[in-house]
Amino acid sequence: MVEKTPILDALTYIFLMLGIVVVGFPIIYTFVAATLSIEEVSKVPMPLIPGDQFWVNIQEAWTRGDLGTQLFNSFIMATGITFGKIVVSMIGAFSIVYFDYRFRTVAFVAVFCTLMLPVEVRILPTYEMAANLFGPLQPVWDILHLNGMVSWIAGHDIEVALEWSLLDSYTGLILPLVASATCTFLFRQFFLTVPEELCEAAKMDGASAMMFLRKILLPLSKTNIAALVVIEFVYGWNQYLWPLLITTNPKMTTAVIGLQHLIPSPEDVPEWNIALAGALIVMLPPILVVLFMQRWFVKGLVDPEK
Amino acid sequence: MRSDPFGQRNTFIWLDNFINLFTDPLYLKSIVITLVFSMSTAFVAISFGLFIATMANRTLKAKPLIRTMLIWPYAVAPAISGMLWLFLLHPSYGVVAIAIKNWLGVDWNPVLKGRDAMVMVILASAWREVSYNFIFFLAGMQAIPKSLIEAAAMDGASPFKRFWKITFPLLSPTLFFVTVMNIIYTFFDTFGVIHTVTQGGPGGATNILVYKVYQDGFIGLNLGSSAAQSIVLMTLIITITVVQFKYVERKVQYAG
Numbered sequence: 001m002v003e004k005t006p007i008l009d010a011l012t013y014i015f016l017m018l019g020i021v022v023v024g025f026p027i028i029y030t031f032v033a034a035t036l037s038i039e040e041v042s043k044v045p046m047p048l049i050p051g052d053q054f055w056v057n058i059q060e061a062w063t064r065g066d067l068g069t070q071l072f073n074s075f076i077m078a079t080g081i082t083f084g085k086i087v088v089s090m091i092g093a094f095s096i097v098y099f100d101y102r103f104r105t106v107a108f109v110a111v112f113c114t115l116m117l118p119v120e121v122r123i124l125p126t127y128e129m130a131a132n133l134f135g136p137l138q139p140v141w142d143i144l145h146l147n148g149m150v151s152w153i154a155g156h157d158i159e160v161a162l163e164w165s166l167l168d169s170y171t172g173l174i175l176p177l178v179a180s181a182t183c184t185f186l187f188r189q190f191f192l193t194v195p196e197e198l199c200e201a202a203k204m205d206g207a208s209a210m211m212f213l214r215k216i217l218l219p220l221s222k223t224n225i226a227a228l229v230v231i232e233f234v235y236g237w238n239q240y241l242w243p244l245l246i247t248t249n250p251k252m253t254t255a256v257i258g259l260q261h262l263i264p265s266p267e268d269v270p271e272w273n274i275a276l277a278g279a280l281i282v283m284l285p286p287i288l289v290v291l292f293m294q295r296w297f298v299k300g301l302v303d304p305e306k
Numbered sequence: 307m308r309s310d311p312f313g314q315r316n317t318f319i320w321l322d323n324f325i326n327l328f329t330d331p332l333y334l335k336s337i338v339i340t341l342v343f344s345m346s347t348a349f350v351a352i353s354f355g356l357f358i359a360t361m362a363n364r365t366l367k368a369k370p371l372i373r374t375m376l377i378w379p380y381a382v383a384p385a386i387s388g389m390l391w392l393f394l395l396h397p398s399y400g401v402v403a404i405a406i407k408n409w410l411g412v413d414w415n416p417v418l419k420g421r422d423a424m425v426m427v428i429l430a431s432a433w434r435e436v437s438y439n440f441i442f443f444l445a446g447m448q449a450i451p452k453s454l455i456e457a458a459a460m461d462g463a464s465p466f467k468r469f470w471k472i473t474f475p476l477l478s479p480t481l482f483f484v485t486v487m488n489i490i491y492t493f494f495d496t497f498g499v500i501h502t503v504t505q506g507g508p509g510g511a512t513n514i515l516v517y518k519v520y521q522d523g524f525i526g527l528n529l530g531s532s533a534a535q536s537i538v539l540m541t542l543i544i545t546i547t548v549v550q551f552k553y554v555e556r557k558v559q560y561a562g
Contacts, residue, residue, distance in 0.1 A: 008465060012364045019358040020375050023436060026390040027379075029401065033393065041399070048401075112547075120494040120516045121539045124523050124532055238383035240498035245524065256383045260502055263389060272393055279386050286381035294374060298441055 034058070034277035041273040053273065061278035065262050070255040071282070077173045077243070077254055078236035084178035085232050086225055093187030094213050098199065111181045119177060119242050126176050127245055130166040168252045173243060177236070183228055190224055191217065226296040234286045255282045323534035332510065333518070333535075340493065340514040343428060347496075348488040350432040352481070355439025360469065362440075363447045373444065380437040384430075385498030391430035392503050416504070420511025423504045427512050430503060431496045438491075439484050446480035447473060486550050490543065515539060 029048075033041055036051040061067065096108050119126065166172030194217065202212045240256055247253040259282050262275040290297050327333050362372045379387070394402045397415045406414045416422040450473060458468050497516050500506060506513035506521060513521070515535065523532025 005465065009364070012361050016358065016361045016365065016372065019354075019361065020372070023358075023376055023379060023433070026387075026394055026433065029394060030390055118490075118494045118543075120497055120519070121536055121543060123519065124529065124536055127524075234381050238381075238385075238498075240383065240385045240501070241520065244501070256385050256498075259386065259389070263392070263502065272396075272399060275389070276393060279389055283382045283386050286383075287378045290378055290381040291374060294377060297377070298373075298445070 030276045030279060033273055034280050036273050038271055038273060041271075054277070057273050057277035058281065061262060061274045061281065064274065065255075065258050065278050066250060067255060067258065067278060067281055069251055070253060070258040071285075073170075073173075073252060074237055074254040074256065074282075075285070076170055077239070078233050080170065080174035081177050081236035081239075082229055082232040084174060085180045085183050086228055088178055089180050089183035090187050090217075090221070090225075091213075092184045093191055094217065096184075097188055097191040098209070098212075111184050119239075123241065123245060126242075130172050130176060130246055166246070168247055168249045170252075172246050173252075173254070177239065177242060180232075183232070186224060186228065187221065190221055194220060223296070223299070226293070227299045230289055230293045230297040233289055237286045323530045324537075327531060327534050327538070332513075335510065336513050336515055336518050339424075339510075339512065343424065343431075343496075343512070343514055344489055344492040347428050347431045347435065347492045348485060350428060351435035351439055351488055352484060354432070355436045355484075356443050356481075358436070359440050359443035359447060360473070362444055364465075373441075376440050377437050379434050380441075382434055383498060384434060384495055385502045387434045388427070388430045388499035388502040391426060391433065395426045395429070418508055420508055423508055423512050427496070427499055427503055430499050431492060435488055435491060439488070442480055442484050443477065446477050450476050482553065483550075486546060490546065493539070493542075 032048055032050050034057050035054040036047070037053045037056075040047060040051055092111065096104060096111075166175065198216055199212060202216055207215065237254075238256060239254070243254045243257050247257070250258065259275075259278050262271075262278045264271050264275060358376065362369060362376075365372065382390075394400045395414075395416060397403055397417055403414050403416075406412055414422055416426045454472055454476075455468055458472055463471065493514075494516055496514065497520065500512055500514060500517045501520075504512045506517050516539070519532050519535045519539065522528045522535065526532075
């Protein structure tokens with residue numbers, strides 16, 4: 001700053017250090033707990049020096065929680081959501097910005113309305129949808145008496161029910177979370193800043209609309225995509241409520257959900273060391289993504305605000 | 307719609323679900339709980355985030371390093387954050403819980419006491435949100451022209467005065483945005499925290515609205531009521547979105 005304020009500067013650093021310690025304390029503590037044996041972790045108070053049981057606990061958590069499969073599921077889900085979101089919202093924004101068609105405003109308002117509508121609010125209808133994708137068609141089927149027709153054709157009575165369930169499947173995990181107004185907005189905002197001359201030049205050179213999207217808009221929005229990849233990966237990985245509802249098979253669930261089975265209940269042996277070792281494994285991938293792609297992450301978070 | 311227990315028959319009952327909802331003392335209690343929870347979490351997270359960001363902005367060196375060290379809790383899932391704090395504040399093993407018991411002399415027991423459980427979920431939710439707020443405040447402060455602050459320093463304004471008279475007012479758009487985002491976060495994304503830490507208990511003391519939608523719909527199987535609660539929440543969030551965009555538009559006009 002402009003003037004010299006040694007006391008205040010010292011205070012600044014002290015407070016900063018304190019802040020970092022307070023924010024970091026839970027994680028340090030978790031790490032320490034994950035290295036201790038069960039006897040040490042149940043001691044009151046727990047020692048703050050790391051023990052030597054780290055690998056044992058990690059292995060135990062890995063096998064007991066079946067974390068290998070679940071981490072793989074989490075990974076599929078997170079990448080699926082990220083990829084789907086970016087593709088869908090980019091094409092959506094492309095259509096809203098560059099094409100003039102009849103219901104453009106309607107489409108835009110519809111996207112706008114769902115802007116911040118999280119899954120948490122629409123769990124019931126989304127679940128009904130996922131449980132039976134043809135559900136909405138069933139009344140139509142009944143009204144038209146198609147059952148009667150089918151049995152007439154087949155010559156004997158058969159009940160036909162339309163059913164296609166997404167429960168316990170990757171499609172079910174990913175699809176309901178793909179639609180994203182926030183990403184569409186970000187792309188729309190960005191496409192509006194792309195100079196019109198580029199579009200005209202491309203047209204003059206005989207490029208089709210899709211070619212313009214692929215050859216010009218896609219390279220231009222590279223930084224935006226990188227930022228979104230980080231944010232959406234973290235978002236997808238950390239989903240809780242949706243996987244909890246839609247998966248009943250432990251082989252299909254995600255790591256964040258699977259981890260909850262490791263938390264000792266009051267009646268169990270308090271094996272917090274294993275639960276916390278599992279927690280360490282599960283939270284590592286998103287943390288690594290954020291730390292290594294920090295620049296994009298911050299950009300992606302701060303930019304939509306403007 | 308009201309369904310019979312076996313789901314064989316549905317009756318259309320107009321708006322009775324909503325009327326039942328708003329005359330249900332449990333739902334009204336849940337609204338109050340959500341408000342308390344949301345406001346306290348937002349307040350803790352915002353004030354702490356703002357404080358650290360101010361401190362970080364004062365330093366000349368090592369800003370990227372400091373940012374790296376404060377950014378990562380955002381990547382931790384709310385459910386895992388809840389798990390960590392459950393351990394820290396566990397009445398029999400948690401270090402923080404023991405410290406509270408011994409130093410403050412409070413009879414800390416979040417498993418049995420509603421107030422303590424509330425404090426626990428607030429801490430677990432706020433912890434993760436601090437780093438989010440920190441990123442925004444730091445970015446906002448760095449966007450403030452240095453010349454303004456230097457001019458004020460020339461005129462003899464102390465660092466505190468400079469903060470309250472210049473930085474803080476100029477930060478108000480960021481503050482507004484962050485507050486809205488924090489409220490949305492505490493209303494909806496904290497489901498994971500509640501589900502891992504308290505499951506709405508003890509005695510419904512941390513049963514926030516989103517958790518109640520889940521509980522009534524998927525555990526209690528009262529689908530009609532759950533859907534009505536979803537509609538209430540949906541109205542709420544659309545209102546917040548519209549208000550925010552109105553505000554953002556106004557800001558743009560002022561700037562132009």
